[in-house]
Amino acid sequence: MKNPAATLFLMLTMLFTSSCANYARSGDAAEGRAVPAGDNSRVSLDWEGVYRGVLPCADCRGIETEVTVEQGGRALVRRTYPGKSDRVFTEEGSFTWDAKGRAIAISLKDGGVSHYLVGENRLVMLDREGNSITGQLAGRYILMKIGHPAFPPAASLTETYWKLIELDGHPLGAHPGGKGREAHMILKSAASRVEGSGGCNRFFGSYELKPGNRIRFSGLGSSMMACPGMDSESAFFRALETADSYALDGNRLQLQKVSMAPLARFEAVYLK
Numbered sequence: 001m002k003n004p005a006a007t008l009f010l011m012l013t014m015l016f017t018s019s020c021a022n023y024a025r026s027g028d029a030a031e032g033r034a035v036p037a038g039d040n041s042r043v044s045l046d047w048e049g050v051y052r053g054v055l056p057c058a059d060c061r062g063i064e065t066e067v068t069v070e071q072g073g074r075a076l077v078r079r080t081y082p083g084k085s086d087r088v089f090t091e092e093g094s095f096t097w098d099a100k101g102r103a104i105a106i107s108l109k110d111g112g113v114s115h116y117l118v119g120e121n122r123l124v125m126l127d128r129e130g131n132s133i134t135g136q137l138a139g140r141y142i143l144m145k146i147g148h149p150a151f152p153p154a155a156s157l158t159e160t161y162w163k164l165i166e167l168d169g170h171p172l173g174a175h176p177g178g179k180g181r182e183a184h185m186i187l188k189s190a191a192s193r194v195e196g197s198g199g200c201n202r203f204f205g206s207y208e209l210k211p212g213n214r215i216r217f218s219g220l221g222s223s224m225m226a227c228p229g230m231d232s233e234s235a236f237f238r239a240l241e242t243a244d245s246y247a248l249d250g251n252r253l254q255l256q257k258v259s260m261a262p263l264a265r266f267e268a269v270y271l272k
Contacts, residue, residue: 040101041118051123051143060084067106067116067123067143069095075106077114090267092250103130109249121145155251155268157209158187162196162253162266167235169261183236185266194220194240198233201225205240215246215255239263 041047048070054062064080073096079089093108103117103126115126125141127133133141155162164172164183172183185196187207194217195204205220217240227233243255243263251268 041103042097042101045118045120047118048148049145050147052146053143054140055125055143056137056140057081065143069104069106075108077106077108090251098130105130116143155248155253157246157248157253158189161186161269163269164199164236164264165267166262166265167232167239168263172232183233184269185240198222198236200227200230200233203237203240213245213247215243217241217243236264 050066050068052064052066055065057063060081061083064082066078068076073094075093075095077091077093091108091110091112093106095104095106097104103115106114106116108114113128115128115130116123117126117132122145123143125133125143132138162185164185166172181197181199183197183199185194185203187194192207192209193204194207195202197203201223203220203222206218208216208218210216220237220240222237239255242257244257245255247254247256253266253268254262255264255266256262
């Protein structure tokens with residue numbers, strides 16, 4: 001026959017142990033300590049995707065921002081500043097989760113870092129220290145999920161439309177006399193020919209590739225139209241004549257000369 005006193009003692013012990021465990025879990029959550037797997041955004045939400053919104057801007061109508069994050073830690077950030085520039089600033093990088101699995105820190109190749117709280121179909125931008133942004137504009141720091149990741153494939157050096165975006169460290173705006181043209185180049189595989197536009201005049205010539213990312217342009221010629229603002233076109237042609245090497249990183253191309261700052265930077269607009 002079972003001992004009633006012993007049975008009651010066992011039941012009280014089990015109840016006390018369960019209560020302590022529940023209290024510990026709730027205490028962890030209240031004090032901000034790491035919560036068990038399954039109770040955080042990283043493991044419980046379908047967070048992989050493309051997020052878009054318009055973030056506050058001090059001197060423009062708003063920063064049109066698109067953030068793409070995918071499994072494996074890859075990130076892509078696109079920004080546009082309406083009213084200031086038509087250029088789309090595209091930066092690739094990586095991201096890491098915080099210890100609680102609630103927020104991510106995106107590190108870009110230019111050294112910039114941005115923090116986002118990951119919610120259901122949204123990213124909420126945080127300040128530089130990873131804290132919530134407060135104030136009247138707090139509700140505008142939200143990017144909504146619009147789809148799943150669609151990273152563009154890495155561009156090929158040849159047969160790619162390379163749009164010129166920077167010369168001698170200065171971003172390139174729309175050419176005022178280009179009549180719809182934009183400065184670009186295409187390295188054709190056939191006969192190692194280069195062709196493109198300086199923003200006003202079409203140009204053509206040859207290029208030669210050598211080991212070690214070496215490149216040399218020769219026989220360059222162009223049409224002879226006159227357009228307003230020819231300085232940037234002339235600087236572009238000089239960069240082609242001066243360059244002796246290149247760096248290709250994803251959808252960005254850089255022409256350079258040894259021991260000098262980058263001469264010109266390009267962005268792949270479409271792949272042929």
